[in-house]
Amino acid sequence: MSNQQPSAGIGVGPRPPISAWFHHHRQAAQASYEKLLQAPVSNFLTILVIGVALALPHLGISIATAVQGQIEQLDSPPQLSLLLDGTVTYEEAARIREQVMRKPGIAEVKLVDRDRALAEFTAATGLQDLFERLNSNPLPHSLWVYPNANVRTAGLEQLKIDLGALTGVSQVILDSRWLKRLNAFTDLLRTTASVLFLVMALGVVLTLGNTLRLGIEARRDEIVVIKLIGGGNAFARRPFLYTGLFTGALGGVMASLLSGFALMALNAPVNRLFELYDQVPAVPSLVPSDLFALIVMGAGLGLISAWYSAQLHLTRIQPK
C-alpha cells in the first residue's frame, strides 16, 4: 500500500505556515484573555503588584524631571563677577564693560564702582572702623556679567576663560556652585529612581514569572498532550506569553493610575518648595507619553517574565 491518506476528499489541508502562525497567535491571545477574566481577583492582585513596582520609580523620575525643568527656568541665571586690576580707572572699566557687552551670549553687564562697593561692604559687615583706618580703598572696580539664560555650564566655563584673558581683568568668579549642588541633588534622585526601577523590574519578573509557573503547573496535562500530538514548545508556550503580555500591560495602566494619584497628592508640597525658590508653581503630572511608556514597559516586563518562566518550567514538561 501507499502513503495515500484515508478519505482524502474532505477538506483542503492545513493553512500555509505564515497564516497558521497568525491564526495560532490570535487563538492564544483570545484564550489568554478569557483566562484572565476567569480569575479576576488573583489577576487583579498581580496587576496591582506590577503597578506599584512601576509607579515608584516613575514617581521619582517625574519629580526629578519637574525639579530640573524648574532649574532651567530660574529667572536669576548664573552670574560671573569680573574683578579688575587695582590700577584700572573708572573710565577704563567702562571701556572693558563695552568690550564684554560685545561678546556673544551676554545679556547684561553692570559696572560696580569701587567706592560704592566699599560703602556697601562696610555697611553690610559693620567693619567701618577697620576701613576708616585704611588709607586707600582695597577694592578694585568690578563688573557683574549676566549671561543669556540659554548658556549652559560648559558655555559658562568657556566664557570664564575668555573674559579672564581680557586686559585689565585680574580674576573671574563663576557663581554657580549652588546651582551645581541642586543639579547634583536631582541627578541623585534620578539615579536612585533608575536603580529602583531595575530592582523593581527584577521583582516584577520574578513575581510574575512565579505566578505564570503556577499557571503552567496547573495546565501540565494539557502541555503533555499537546507535546504528544505534535505541538512544539512554541505552541504550548504561546498562551502563557500572551498572559504575561496582557498582565504586564494592565500593570502599566495600574502604575499610571497610582502614579497619577500620587502626583496629585504631592502637588501641594512640591509647589511650596518651588515657591521658596521664587518659582512659578509647575505641577508635575502624568503626561500621555508617560502613560504610553509605562504600558509598554509593563508589557515588555510581562513578556520577559513569561518567556523566562516558560523556558524554565514549560520546556521541562515532557510526556511520560
Add this chain to the structure above:
Amino acid sequence: MDVVFSRVGKRFGKRDALADLSFELQSGEMAFLTGHSGAGKSTLLRLLLLLERASSGDIDVGGRPLSKIKPSGIAKYRRDFGVVFQDHQLLSDRSVYHNVALPLEIAGFTQRDINRRVRAALDKVGLLGRERANPDTLSGGEQQRVGIARAVVARPKILIADEPTGNLDPQLSAEIMGLFSAFNSVGVTVIVASHDLALISRMSHRILTLDKGSLITVGDSQRGRD
C-alpha cells in the same frame, strides 16, 4: 510510512529494556505488539515517538533515520502519528469536540476544515451526538473512542495504540480493535501494543512478541495483507 528497526537497543542504567531488536513494518501494514508487562512494548513505542532515543541501532521511519531528527524537529515529526493511550489522555477542561480538534489546531487547519474533520472522525467512532459533552461524563469505552477520533482526525500516516483496550470488557475491546482494522484498511500503518492474546490472535494481522526486551516471534509479514 514504513518502519524499520535495525539492531535497536535501549538501556536504562544497567538494564536492557530492548536488546538487538530488528523488524520491518511495511507502509500500510498493521501489527500487534505483545508480551508480558515489562517486556519492552512501551519502550518500543516510546522510541518510535521519539519520547526516548535508542541507545544503539537505527530506526528508520518513512526512509528517514530518527537519529537525524533534532530536538526542534520532534514536534513536527510527531504530527505524522496518531496516538491512542490506555488512559486516553483527554483534557477535562474542554468538550469532546475541542479534544478531537486539538491536533488540527496545532497543524493549523482552518475552522471550516476543523469542523468537517472533527465531525467525520466522531462519526467514524460513533460519537457524533456527543460533541459538546465533557469527556469526564462519558463511559470508559466512549472515552477511548474519543481518544481514537483525536488520533485519526489529522489523518496520520502511522497510528500507534498502547494497550487501547486495557480497561474495557471483551465486547468493547473487539469493537475498538475493529476500528483500528478499519483505519488500516484505508492505508494507515497501525501498531497496537496489547497483551490481550485471545483477542489479537483472532484477527488476521502480524504479531510481534517481545520477551525481556528481545523479539521472539516476528509473525508473518504477509498475513492480513491479502
